[in-house]
Every structure is written in structure tokens, then in C-alpha cells.
Amino acid sequence: MNAKPLRAAVVYALAAIVVFCQLSIGPSATADPAAPPVSERAQVFDAVQNGGRATSGAAAIALCGSDADVRAFLSTGLARARAIDDRIAAQRLLTDGGPLVKSAANRALSGSADDVRTFVAGGWQQPWHIDLRITVQRILSAATGPTVRDRANQALNGTENDLLAFLGTGWPQAQAADDRIAVQRILTTGGPEVRAAANRALSGSIEDVREFLRTGYQIAAQRDQETLTVAQLADLASQAEQRSAVQTQAAKEAADQAVAAAATAKDAAQRAAAETQAAGNSAAQAADAAARAADAANRAADAAQTAIDAAQAANDAAREAANAASQAAWAAAMAGKAAAEAQNAAAGVARGAVQAEEANRAAQNARDAAAGARNAYVALTRALEALDAALVAIRSAAGAAADAAAAAAASRDAGDWAQRAGADADRANAAAARAQANADEAVRAANAAQAIANEARGYADQARQAAADAAAHADAAAKAAEDAAKAGYEAAQAAQRSQAAADAATESAREADAAYQQASNTAGTARKADAERLAAQSSQASREARDARQAELDKQADVRWQPGQGTVFDAGTQHLLVEAQDPATPADVARADGRKAALQLWRTAGPWVKAAAGSALVGMDADVTAFVSTRLVIAVEQDDRASVATIADTTAIPRQHDAAVAALAGTYAVVKEFLRTRWYPGKDTDDRVAVQRILTAGGPATKAAANQALSGTIDDVRAFLASGQYQAAAADDRIAAQQVLTTGGPEVRAAANAALDGPAGYARQFVQIGQFKAAQRDADTASHTAQIAAYLANAANSAALAWQNADKAQQSAAIARGAAAEAANWAAQAQQSADQARNYANEAANSAAQAQQSADQAQQSANTARDAATAAQHDAAAAAQSAARADASAAQANSYATAAQAAADQARADALAANKSAEEAEQAAKDALTTAIARQQREDELRRQAGGGGAGVVGGLDCPPTCVPPDQQVPPNPAWSQALGFMMNEMVNNPKSATTSVISDLNKCSRFAPIGCKLSAYGMFFTYEKPNGPWDQKSKLQQILRDNGIDDIYFPIPGTNEELSYDFWSNLHYGYEGIAAGFSPVELTTATELTPLLGHIGGSKAAAIRAGIRLRQLYPNENFLNNPDIILQVIKDHRDIFRQRQSNNEPPYLRRVRERH
Structure with missing residues (x-):
């Protein structure tokens, strides 16, 4: 998002660079044909002031030389130097110009010096006009917003001035509007970090907006992407943990089902055992009854043998009953055996020793045996029916016996009657006796058969009941075996479901762990990238700081006049002046030294010395001698007086103002002494109070230096106020920066290192403002890192919980399989995962708290930085006002010096024009200079007396x-x-x-x-x-x-x-x-x-x-x-x-x- 505006800025800069070409044309000054001729040295001095780098340098060397050197430079050296400057200008255009200007520059550089001269003198203009339109078209093509596109189209449809106006103000204004639109769009669609950074940018200046588009958005977007990625992975880990919990519950439920099924199988086996025992008992009863029935049948058979043929049927029926009872006894025994086998199979299923199919087969055998017992029961029933028929026959035989007995009685009665009648009573009696005997035997046999038959029926009924009971118990045993088999199957299926669920829970745990690892890797990569970004920025900032420090050292080495301070010459200039002023120095050397010193002073001295030096540089040898011997002294005094005037005009202390005005009215010795001490009545006390105030507010080094000054002389106090306080403050700033470096975060350390690598102002700016802005960035980073750490901890917690669930699921599966030792091992691992999950949960809570704390610290740092910046702006404004007042005073001194020097030069010129001697001309110049100085001093005095002269x-x-x-x-x-x-x-x-x-x-x-x-x-x-x-x-x-x-x-x-x-x-x-x-x-x-x-x-x-x-x-x-x-x-x-x-x-x-x- 920030690349296109940056490219547009570069394109625009290139267009502006091409426009500069008018800065390289021709000689630095075009002579006015009506103007009087300019001296040769004046021409060279003009080249020093207005020439390019090569021209100015070569002109300076010539200007410090002899008249022959000056003429040589003007005749050949100036042209060569300008040719070099021309080529430099053409090279700049080649580097920074548009496509057509580049092409034209290449052609010029490939040609002669005249070609280059022609190009930089005006040959660049035609291709530049075309490049101007191309530049606007490129901006239009690269535009990211509607405002730039609209303004660029308007410019392209207008004149060249419209194009220039677009490049000058139209494009920056339009780009500013588009940049804000771009940030607003980003704000609408961005993540939390982007929205926060965008809001801060929109609340600031256009520079804040552009800084956001350049770097802030990228950093915020990367952090949002990292947060989104880690959050998504943490969510995946959480989802996997939830799936593992579901699978763990499924495994537990399946294990519970397996345990319940095993309990059911055990109960069925126990029932089968009871039924088998009952069936065995019934078989024993049937066998006993069968034995007694057989004995009864034998006795019935014996009775029937002794009975008449009528009892034979009862005997046969008893034998049938006995046979049926024996079959019932065998069937009951077989049913008991089958029930026992079913019991063993059911128990085996319960223990897992046999398969459910074998239990099913045993149950089927039990059912077959029960069917045999039921068949014996049916046969025994039929035997009892035959026995009932025999009993009917016996009862009939008993009736016949009764009838026989009656017949015998009748026979006896008949015999009696016959005997009475005279019938053959013996035969009748014999028949009656036989009948009576048979009848008695039949009755006895019938009664015996009846009793035996009744006893056999009772035993047969017992055998039949025992057979029925054996069949019922066999059925029950078979049912129990089937139940055991079914429960065993269900237990096996439940165990399989439990294991599958446990395996699924383990897979979910692996997914959760993988999501956590990926989230951790993503966060780690982001941390490395952010660290590398900071390292690159820190390296660049340190390099820039070192360059700035070197530039400041170079500047300090170049001693320049400062308003309000006495004139000081650097060692090199002082050496040149001493040598030039020494009568023993050869004249040519003295003049050369004088010109070198004048050139250096023209660059660094105050306005009066600068004006005098310039006059000497364009003058003749006598002017140089006069500058070294007398004019420099006068100019230095006037610069020092200008410094005193600056103090008078800028001080806020009325007594110091009065003292400065009094010094200006005194001798030069008084002026120099005032510049050294700036003394006024009460200053010593004021200075000590000022030192005490600085001591109170200062750091350790400042306090130590201030205490040392207060313990010394008044000169020590003044030295502290003049320079010592600033050196001590710089040391305090470095100490404070070092302390912050030791305790700060990465951003603070990077900024502190850059500040410590730079000049003193860098450390001060860092301590006052920079550290808080860096701390805000650190807090933002810490808040983001803590948020990511919370996500990671949550993801790790989810992974640990998922492993805990998986361990519990495996434990349940082991229980379902009956593996007690394995279940105990899984239980231990589950507890370990639970402990780890608890630790991760605590880490997540701590990270969330840390993120909030970092956010609070970021806000606090932002507020502190804002307050510090506001205070610094106020201080800077106050300092700028003071400096501006000093500069205004110095500017006034400069104007005075220029005017006075011009008057002196004019007086000299007028004297020479009047054919006066050089000495007389010099004296006239001195008189004019003195008069101008006196006039300016009088006007200054009157202006001050009038209260500053007013504004109108x-x-x-x-x-x-x-x-x-x-x-x-x-x-x-x-x-x-x-x-x-x-x-x-x-x-x-x-x-x-x-x-x-x-x-x-x-x-x-x-x-x-x-x-x-x-x-x-x-x-x-x-x-x-x-x-x-x-x-x-x-x-x-x-x-x-x-x-x-x-x-x-x-x-x-x-x-x-x-x-x-x-x-x-x-x-x-x-x-x-x-x-x-x-x-x-x-x-x-x-x-x-x-x-x-x-x-x-x-x-x-x-x-x-x-x-x-x-x-x-x-x-x-x-x-x-x-x-x-x-x-x-x-x-x-x-x-x-x-x-x-x-x-x-x-x-x-x-x-x-x-x-x-």
C-alpha cells in the first residue's frame, strides 16, 4: 500500500530535479553592459561566491595568489573549472532527469565541452518540457486514488503552467487527500492492529499518514496476519481438543457397554449353572422313580401272573410305565449334561475364553436334550394311560372276582339249596369252593395289582414331573447360554467401538498438537522477521547518527562567529595573520597569507570582519596589507560591539541590558571585558542563583559540576554557565540514555544506541522524547507478543487437553478389553496431560494480563511522549525566539558592516579617482569607515533610548x-x-x-x-x-x-x-x-x-x-x-x-x- 505513493514521490522528485536545470546555466553572473568594469579580483571573488564546486574552489586558490594567478585563472582556469562544473551539472541531470533529458545529457557528455556547455546553458529545456508531461503521465499511471488521477488529467489537458502547478502544489495536495482516503479504506478493512495504527495516523498530520503508508501499515498488517494465523491454528487445536473429548466420551460409553455386557454374560452363566444343577437334581429323581416303578412293575407282573388273565393287562401297563420312566430318566440325564455344557460355554464367554458361536452351539445342544426329555415325558404319559387302562381291567377283574365270589356264594347257596334239594351238592359245593377260591385269588390279585399299579402310577407321575423339570431347566440353561453369547458379542462390539473412539481421540490430539506446533513456528518466524527489521533500522539509525556526529565535529572544528560572543580565530587563521603581520615576513608571503586569512574569515567571521575581508579579497595588494594591519582590528572591534549590541537587544535582564549599553559607550577594552564576563550589578549573585537552579533540576553530572562551580570562584561559576552546564547536561543525557539502554526493550535499546552514537543533541532528544516513543513501540510489540503468547498458550492447552482426553479414551478402551495394567498406564498419562494443560491455561491467563499491561504501558508512553514533545516544542519555540532576536541583531550588524564598508570603499575609490596617493586613499577609507561606524552607533543608541525604535x-x-x-x-x-x-x-x-x-x-x-x-x-x-x-x-x-x-x-x-x-x-x-x-x-x-x-x-x-x-x-x-x-x-x-x-x-x-x- 505504501509503495506506490513512494514511487510517485520519487517520480515527482525527478521532475523537480529536471526543473532545477536553470540553476546550472552559464556564468554565475551576467554582467550589466551599462555597469562599470569590474576588477579582475572582483570577478574571481564573484566566482568564489557564486560558482560551482570546482569553480569556487579554483577561484579561491587563485584569489589567494598573485595578480598573475588571478589573470591565469580568468584566462584559462575559469573556463576549465566551469567546464568541470558543467559536466557535473550534466551528470546530475543524467542521473536524475527524465528520459529525454537523460538522452540529451548522454549525447552532450559524449561530445565536446562546448556540447556540454550548450546543453546546460539551455539545451536541456526542450526535452525537459516533454519530460514534464511524461512525468505527469507517470504519476497518473501510478496514482492510487481518485484525487491524483483527476488533478493529473486536468493538468495534462492544460498548459505547461498547469503541469508545473500540478507538480508544485496540485500533486502534493491531491496525494495527501488520496493518502487519507487510502488510510480510511485500510481502516475499514484492516485487522485490530491496522485499525489502531490507522486511527492514530488519521488523527495526526499528513506526515503521520504517509509514515503509516510507508512502514506502519506493513508492520501492523504483518502483526494482524500473525495474530490471525496463530488464532486460527489455536482454534484448530481447540476444535481437535473438542473432538477428542467427544471421542473420549464415546470410548467411555462403549467401555461401559462392554462392562455391562460382560456383567450380563456373567449373570446368564450363573443362571445357566443354577438351571443345570436343577436339571441334574430332576434327573436323579426321575432315575429313583424309574427304579421304584420298575420294582412295582415286577411285582405287578408277579401279581398279574398269579392273577387271572384279567390282571395280565395291568402287568403289561406297568412294564410300559417302567420303560417310559427309564427313558425319562435317560432324557433328564442328557438334558442335565447339555445344560452343564451350556453353563461352561456361558462362563467361557464371560471370561472371554470361548467365542459366542461355541456358546450358541452348547445352547442348541441343551435345547435338543430338552426336546428328548419332553419326548420321554410324552412316552411316559402314554404308559400311564396304558396303566390306567390296566387299572380299569384290574378293576374289571376285581369286579369279576366279586362276581366270582358272589357266584361262589351262590354256588354255596346253591349247593346248600341243592343239598337241600337233593341235588348233587358236592359238585356244586366243589364248584362253589373252586369259584370261591378263584374269586378270592382274583380279588387278592386284583387288590395287589391295584396297589402295585397305584404305586407305579405314583412313581411314573414323579418320573414324568422330573422329566418335565429337566426339560424346563435345560431350556432355561440354553436361554442363559444364548444370553451369555449375546452379551459376549455385545461386549466385544463395545470394546471395538471403545478402541475406535480412543484411536480417534488420539488422532484429534495429534491434530491439536500439530496446530499448536504450526502456530508456534508461525509466531517464531514473525518474531525473527520483526527482530531483523529492527536490527536493520537500528543499523541505519546508528550510521546516520555517526554521520551527524562527525558533521557536528567538523562544524565545531570550523570556528565561526556567534552573535553575543567575542571574536575568536581558529589556529590556522591566527597563524596566517601573525605571519602576515610580522615585518620580517617577505611581502609576497605576507600578502598571500593575508589573502588566505581574509578568505577564511570571509567564510567564518562576523559581519564587519566578513565585509572587510571581502573588500580585501577584491582589492589590491595595499588593501590586503591594510586589512591585515588596521582594518581587521577595526572590524573585529565592531563585530565585538555587535555582539554586545546583540546582548543588549536580546537579554531579558534589564540590568544586563543597561550594562551592555554602557559597555557600548565605552572603550574596546570595556567591550571585550563585558563579553568575557557579561557583568552587571548583582550578576555574581544572579549567576550563583542560576547555577543553583540548574543544580536542582540537573542530573548527576550536572549536580557534580554545579557543586564544584559553586565551591570555586566566580570565574568557575561563569565558566559553568557559559559552557560547563552544557557539557555536564550532555554527560547526564548520555548517562540517562545508557540507563534506559540497560533497562529498555528492543526498540528503546535501538533508539538509545543510535542516540549514543550521535551528537549531544541526539541523546537529549532521546531522553526527552525519543525514549517514550520507543517505549510506546516496545509496549505495542510486547502487547502483540503477549497476545500471540496467549493464543499459543491456549493452543498448547488445547493440545494438552486433547492428549488428556486421548489418554482417558485409551484407558477406557483398555478397561473394555480387560487390560487393567494398560488402563492404569493410560490413567497416569492422562493425569500428566491434565497437569500440563493446567500449566498452559495459567500461561494463557498470564499472557493476557501481560498484554493488557503492555497496552496500558503503550498508552502511558504515548501520553508521556506527547507531553514531552509539546514541552520540547515550547522550549524550542522560546529558544528560536531568543535565537531569532539574536539573529535579527546580527543581521542589523551585518547591514551596518556592509554599508560602512561600502562607504569606505567608495571613499577610497573617490580618493584614487582624484589622483591622491594610496596612503591618502586608505586614510579616506578609514575616515569614511569611522564616520559610518560612529553614525551607526549613534543611531543604535538613539533607537534604544526610544525603546527599540517601534515597529512602524x-x-x-x-x-x-x-x-x-x-x-x-x-x-x-x-x-x-x-x-x-x-x-x-x-x-x-x-x-x-x-x-x-x-x-x-x-x-x-x-x-x-x-x-x-x-x-x-x-x-x-x-x-x-x-x-x-x-x-x-x-x-x-x-x-x-x-x-x-x-x-x-x-x-x-x-x-x-x-x-x-x-x-x-x-x-x-x-x-x-x-x-x-x-x-x-x-x-x-x-x-x-x-x-x-x-x-x-x-x-x-x-x-x-x-x-x-x-x-x-x-x-x-x-x-x-x-x-x-x-x-x-x-x-x-x-x-x-x-x-x-x-x-x-x-x-x-x-x-x-x-x-x-
Whole structure:
């Protein structure tokens, strides 16, 4: 998401780079044909100031040489140096230009020096115009949002100015809108981390938005993806754990079923055993009854033998009954045996010794035996029926016997009657006796048969009942065997189901464990990637910090004048001056040393010395000698006085202000002593109080240094306040950074290492703000890591619970199989998994608590960082105000020095023109310089006495000391107030524009890409400041003049008799906006790349630019620039310079009304 805006920014930067090409054209200054001839050294000095790197370096060497060296440089060296600069410029264009410019640059570089000169002088323009459209088309193609596409299409359908306006402000504004839209879209669809980061970005500046798109979104999205992956894997582990729980319950239920089935089989076997025992008892009863029936049958048979034929049937029936009883006894015995076998089979099933099929076969045999017993029962029943028939026969025989007895009685009676009748009584009696005897025998036999038959029936009934009981018990035993077989089968099936469920639970546990391992690996990979990202960032930050530290060391080694401090020369310059001032030094060496020293001082010294050095560099040998012998001393004194004036203008202590003013009125010795001590009545006490205040608020090193100072002399106190406190504070910052490094997290350690590698300001910024921002990032990381750890702990807990469930399932399966030892082992493993799950659950709870704590810490760090940043901004604003006041004072000193030196140079020139001697000319220059100095000092004194001179023009620019009578003032005209209002609006709003932000960013990145970024900044600034560019106010100012009836380029200043050129406004804005865009004052006034904008920088133009620079430094927040009288004061402070004609004979910025004609 952040790549396309970045690419678009690069494309845009390339377009801006191409626009800069006007910065490389031609000589650094175009001579005005009407201007007087410029001396050779002045030409070389101009090359030093405005040439490219090669030209400036070569010119500096020539300038420090003899006149012959200067002429040689102008004749050949300048052209060679410019050719080198031309090639450098062409190489830059080749590197950073568009496709057609690259092609043209290649052709030029492949040709002669003239080809390169032609290319950089203007040959780049035609391909650049085409590249400009190509650049916009590329931005359109790479656009990620609707706003950029719409604005780019509008630009492509418009003019070249529309294209430039799009690249200048249209694209940044449109991209800013699209970037916010992009973040809003991401916010809508992103995860928790992305939403939180996006909300923070949308609540901030456009830089926060772009930082989110560049890196913040990627980090947040990666964390969201990691969280999602780990959470999904943790959920998979949880689902697997739930499945294992279900399978474990199924295994337990199946095991319970197996146990119940085994219990059922056991009960059935016990019943079968009881039934078998009962069947055995019935068989014994049947056998006993059968024996008694057989005996009875034998006796019945004996009775029937002795009975008459009528009892024979009873005997046969008894034998049938006996046979039936024997069969019943055998059948009952077989039923008992089958029941016993069924009992054994049922018991075997219960023990698992035999299969259910064998139990089923035994049950079937029992049922067959029971059928045989039932058949014997039927046979015995039939025998009893025959016995019943025999009993009927016996009863009939008994009746016949009775009848025989009756017959015998009748026979006896008949015999008696016969005997009486005389019949053959003997025969009748004999017959009667036989009949009686037979009858008696029949009765006896019948009775005996009846008794025996009855006894046999009783035994047969017992045998029949025993057979019936044996059959019933056999059936029951068979039923029990079948039940045992069925229960055994069900137990086996339940055991199989239990094992299957246990195996499924184990597989679920493996899945849960695999999900946990994958989640752990994902989190581990993410941690490694994040650590590598931080390591790369830390390495880059440390490299940049070391570069910044080296740059600061280099800067410190270059001793430069600071407002409010005494003049100090570095060792090299001091050596050159001593040698040049030594009468024993050869003249040529002394002049060379003087010029070298002047060149160095022109680069580093204060405004008075700088002006004097510049004059010496462009002057003759006598000027160099005069600079070394007298002018430098005068200039140094004036720079020191300017420093005292700066103290007077900027101090918040009234007594110090008065002391500074008094020092300015004294001798140079008084001035130097004041700069050394800054003494005023009560200062010693104030200094000790200040040290005590610093001691109270300082760190260990500061406290130690402050205590040491307070224990020493007043000079020790002053040394502590001047420099010692800053050294001690830097040491405290490093100590604090080191302590934070020791205890901080990874982000804090990385930031601390970079701060410790950098200059002192880095450690201070880290201690005050950076550590809290880094701590916030650490807390965000810790919160995310703790959240991931909670997911992992939950996943591990799910895996452990799944293994616990699987162990329990295997335990249940072992119980179902009857493996007690194995079940105990699984139970132990289940307990171990339960303990592990409990530990993981505790870890998850701890991680969740840690995540919340980290989130709270992140919020606290964010609040602290915000508060610290706000406080730092307030401190920086206050410091900037103080520095700006010092810079304004220094700028005033610079204008004074420039004006005074110009007066001295003019006096010398006038003396030489009058054919006076060099000594007389030098004296005239000294007199003019002294007069100018005295005048400036008098005006400063009067300004201070008037309370700072006020912000507006009251009675005239010279009031005091002189005022303009009302009748001599310019007529009132609204043009002035309209111009003031327009320019104030420009200077307030332009620094806030997206264009300024882009240029500022390019200037910031120039530390890392010094060619591309800096040239991009130059090019974009040039595009906007060039004639008819968006920031060229002249056309609008001319329109204001015309609208108010003024056909001129001068605005009448109310209350005065003077008018101001509109060119002043453009240069004031140039300096003000240039500082706002991130350029240095040196770049704005000396950069070759901006030469086409500046042309020849004369006194008025330079003063206006520097006034804009100082104005921005004085008012870094443009919202404070809310009073038009502030600009009036600038005009007033520089009025003398603005009244002079510029060196290229251009009209002055200020002119009196009488000078119009």
C-alpha cells in the first residue's frame, strides 16, 4: 500500500530535479553592459561566491595568489573549472532527469565541452518540457486514488503552467487527500492492529499518514496476519481438543457397554449353572422313580401272573410305565449334561475364553436334550394311560372276582339249596369252593395289582414331573447360554467401538498438537522477521547518527562567529595573520597569507570582519596589507560591539541590558571585558542563583559540576554557565540514555544506541522524547507478543487437553478389553496431560494480563511522549525566539558592516579617482569607515533610548534623528497598505503550503542522497520563485500599483518622503520562504543553482534577502507574523543600504520622491 505513493514521490522528485536545470546555466553572473568594469579580483571573488564546486574552489586558490594567478585563472582556469562544473551539472541531470533529458545529457557528455556547455546553458529545456508531461503521465499511471488521477488529467489537458502547478502544489495536495482516503479504506478493512495504527495516523498530520503508508501499515498488517494465523491454528487445536473429548466420551460409553455386557454374560452363566444343577437334581429323581416303578412293575407282573388273565393287562401297563420312566430318566440325564455344557460355554464367554458361536452351539445342544426329555415325558404319559387302562381291567377283574365270589356264594347257596334239594351238592359245593377260591385269588390279585399299579402310577407321575423339570431347566440353561453369547458379542462390539473412539481421540490430539506446533513456528518466524527489521533500522539509525556526529565535529572544528560572543580565530587563521603581520615576513608571503586569512574569515567571521575581508579579497595588494594591519582590528572591534549590541537587544535582564549599553559607550577594552564576563550589578549573585537552579533540576553530572562551580570562584561559576552546564547536561543525557539502554526493550535499546552514537543533541532528544516513543513501540510489540503468547498458550492447552482426553479414551478402551495394567498406564498419562494443560491455561491467563499491561504501558508512553514533545516544542519555540532576536541583531550588524564598508570603499575609490596617493586613499577609507561606524552607533543608541525604535514608521524612516514635515510627506495612497496586506498573506500562507513541505522534506533527505534530494529541492524552489512562477509576487504588486493610479515600480511609504521598489518584496519573500523550506542562509545567497533567480547580488538585494532570512528566524511560526509594521521595521533597519544604488547600476530600493526625475 505504501509503495506506490513512494514511487510517485520519487517520480515527482525527478521532475523537480529536471526543473532545477536553470540553476546550472552559464556564468554565475551576467554582467550589466551599462555597469562599470569590474576588477579582475572582483570577478574571481564573484566566482568564489557564486560558482560551482570546482569553480569556487579554483577561484579561491587563485584569489589567494598573485595578480598573475588571478589573470591565469580568468584566462584559462575559469573556463576549465566551469567546464568541470558543467559536466557535473550534466551528470546530475543524467542521473536524475527524465528520459529525454537523460538522452540529451548522454549525447552532450559524449561530445565536446562546448556540447556540454550548450546543453546546460539551455539545451536541456526542450526535452525537459516533454519530460514534464511524461512525468505527469507517470504519476497518473501510478496514482492510487481518485484525487491524483483527476488533478493529473486536468493538468495534462492544460498548459505547461498547469503541469508545473500540478507538480508544485496540485500533486502534493491531491496525494495527501488520496493518502487519507487510502488510510480510511485500510481502516475499514484492516485487522485490530491496522485499525489502531490507522486511527492514530488519521488523527495526526499528513506526515503521520504517509509514515503509516510507508512502514506502519506493513508492520501492523504483518502483526494482524500473525495474530490471525496463530488464532486460527489455536482454534484448530481447540476444535481437535473438542473432538477428542467427544471421542473420549464415546470410548467411555462403549467401555461401559462392554462392562455391562460382560456383567450380563456373567449373570446368564450363573443362571445357566443354577438351571443345570436343577436339571441334574430332576434327573436323579426321575432315575429313583424309574427304579421304584420298575420294582412295582415286577411285582405287578408277579401279581398279574398269579392273577387271572384279567390282571395280565395291568402287568403289561406297568412294564410300559417302567420303560417310559427309564427313558425319562435317560432324557433328564442328557438334558442335565447339555445344560452343564451350556453353563461352561456361558462362563467361557464371560471370561472371554470361548467365542459366542461355541456358546450358541452348547445352547442348541441343551435345547435338543430338552426336546428328548419332553419326548420321554410324552412316552411316559402314554404308559400311564396304558396303566390306567390296566387299572380299569384290574378293576374289571376285581369286579369279576366279586362276581366270582358272589357266584361262589351262590354256588354255596346253591349247593346248600341243592343239598337241600337233593341235588348233587358236592359238585356244586366243589364248584362253589373252586369259584370261591378263584374269586378270592382274583380279588387278592386284583387288590395287589391295584396297589402295585397305584404305586407305579405314583412313581411314573414323579418320573414324568422330573422329566418335565429337566426339560424346563435345560431350556432355561440354553436361554442363559444364548444370553451369555449375546452379551459376549455385545461386549466385544463395545470394546471395538471403545478402541475406535480412543484411536480417534488420539488422532484429534495429534491434530491439536500439530496446530499448536504450526502456530508456534508461525509466531517464531514473525518474531525473527520483526527482530531483523529492527536490527536493520537500528543499523541505519546508528550510521546516520555517526554521520551527524562527525558533521557536528567538523562544524565545531570550523570556528565561526556567534552573535553575543567575542571574536575568536581558529589556529590556522591566527597563524596566517601573525605571519602576515610580522615585518620580517617577505611581502609576497605576507600578502598571500593575508589573502588566505581574509578568505577564511570571509567564510567564518562576523559581519564587519566578513565585509572587510571581502573588500580585501577584491582589492589590491595595499588593501590586503591594510586589512591585515588596521582594518581587521577595526572590524573585529565592531563585530565585538555587535555582539554586545546583540546582548543588549536580546537579554531579558534589564540590568544586563543597561550594562551592555554602557559597555557600548565605552572603550574596546570595556567591550571585550563585558563579553568575557557579561557583568552587571548583582550578576555574581544572579549567576550563583542560576547555577543553583540548574543544580536542582540537573542530573548527576550536572549536580557534580554545579557543586564544584559553586565551591570555586566566580570565574568557575561563569565558566559553568557559559559552557560547563552544557557539557555536564550532555554527560547526564548520555548517562540517562545508557540507563534506559540497560533497562529498555528492543526498540528503546535501538533508539538509545543510535542516540549514543550521535551528537549531544541526539541523546537529549532521546531522553526527552525519543525514549517514550520507543517505549510506546516496545509496549505495542510486547502487547502483540503477549497476545500471540496467549493464543499459543491456549493452543498448547488445547493440545494438552486433547492428549488428556486421548489418554482417558485409551484407558477406557483398555478397561473394555480387560487390560487393567494398560488402563492404569493410560490413567497416569492422562493425569500428566491434565497437569500440563493446567500449566498452559495459567500461561494463557498470564499472557493476557501481560498484554493488557503492555497496552496500558503503550498508552502511558504515548501520553508521556506527547507531553514531552509539546514541552520540547515550547522550549524550542522560546529558544528560536531568543535565537531569532539574536539573529535579527546580527543581521542589523551585518547591514551596518556592509554599508560602512561600502562607504569606505567608495571613499577610497573617490580618493584614487582624484589622483591622491594610496596612503591618502586608505586614510579616506578609514575616515569614511569611522564616520559610518560612529553614525551607526549613534543611531543604535538613539533607537534604544526610544525603546527599540517601534515597529512602524512615525514621521519618516530617519526619525529620529530627523523627521519629515507633513507637507513634505508622500500623498496618502492605499497601495502601500494593500501591498503590505498582500505580502503578509503570502509570507504567512506559503510556508504552510504542501510545496514548502515537499521542499523541506527534500532538504532533510539530502543528508542521505546529497545530490538527488538537494537538487530536487533547488529545482522545485526555483520553479516557484522564478519570474511568473507561483511565488513571484511582482505581477500582483504591479497590478496593485496600477489599480491605485501609480505607473511605476515604487510604492509610496506613508509618513515619509520615500518610496520602496517592488523588488524588495520578492527578495524579502525569497529569504523568508527559503528558510521555511529548509535551505541555509549560505545556500540562499551563494548557491550556483539559484543564480538565475538572483543574478548579481548587490547590497540592496543581499540586504533584502538576509532581512527575509532573519525575519523567518525571528518568527519561525509564521502565525506570529501578524503585524505589517514588522516589515516596516525591517525597511527602517536597512534604509541606508536600500538607498544606495546597487553595484550593477540597478536603481536603489529606497528613493526619495524628489529623486523620481
